[in-house]
Amino acid sequence: MNIETELLKQISRGDKIAFEELYALFSNKVYATALHYLQNIPDAEEVTQDVFLSIFNNAHTFKGNSSVSTWVYRIAVNTSLNFLKSRKKSSFLYLVDYKKEIPDFEHPGIIEENKENAKLMYLAINTLPDAQKTAFILGFIEEKPRQEIADIMEISLKAVESLLQRAKANLKIKLKSLNPKRRN
Incomplete structure (x- = not known):
């Protein structure tokens, strides 16, 4: 078992130090991905927070069918796309x-x-x-x-x-x- 998988196991048990370590490993990558999608720094920061909240809350669902990195990127991509969709729906700018x-x-x-x-x-x-x-x-x-x-x-x-x-x-x-x- 690699370090990332072990960190997720610890996070699933509520270990905040393990969460901080995983955050240190992936926060810049998640932020960069969100920034490429959203093209807005505050939105990318918000999505990054949402991604890590999701990771903390769903660490127990990681099955190991992919690498932790792939799992984190999947969450980052999906969260970014969902953010874009919700922004489009909630904005009256869809008329333009x-x-x-x-x-x-x-x-x-x-x-x-x-x-x-x-x-x-x-x-x-x-x-x-x-x-x-x-x-x-x-x-x-x-x-x-x-x-x-x-x-x-x-x-x-x-x-x-x-x-x-x-x-x-x-x-x-x-x-x-x-x-x-x-x-x-």
Whole structure:
């Protein structure tokens, strides 16, 4: 049994120190994932808290069918997607096609000369269906191995490859429409 699995066992018994250790191992990764989805620092912080609350409350449900890392990422992805869905439902902005507006989000890890391109890329990513968006973020932004993406998304490796190809094709079309001067 690895250290992460042991930490989850201890967390399921209410061990707060084990929870702090697991938090230290995964908080930056969970936050980065949430930030890629939400493109809003306070929302990403809120989702990160929600993810770890869920981990604390559901540690006993971990069956060991995947790695702890995969399980944590699955919770982070699902919590981020659910947050987006609830934000869309609770906002009256659904009357406006907000996807056409360039978000004013500036990812803190992107250097200055790439920020405009990053804004356009995130705008385009936001138009992808959830499965394509998840595969793209995990595969090309977070650079996860394809098999880990399949495990996180609970789909086949072939399905991941298909989602990535469709996401790239859709992004290429969307980016071309957002920036006609852009070269392939």
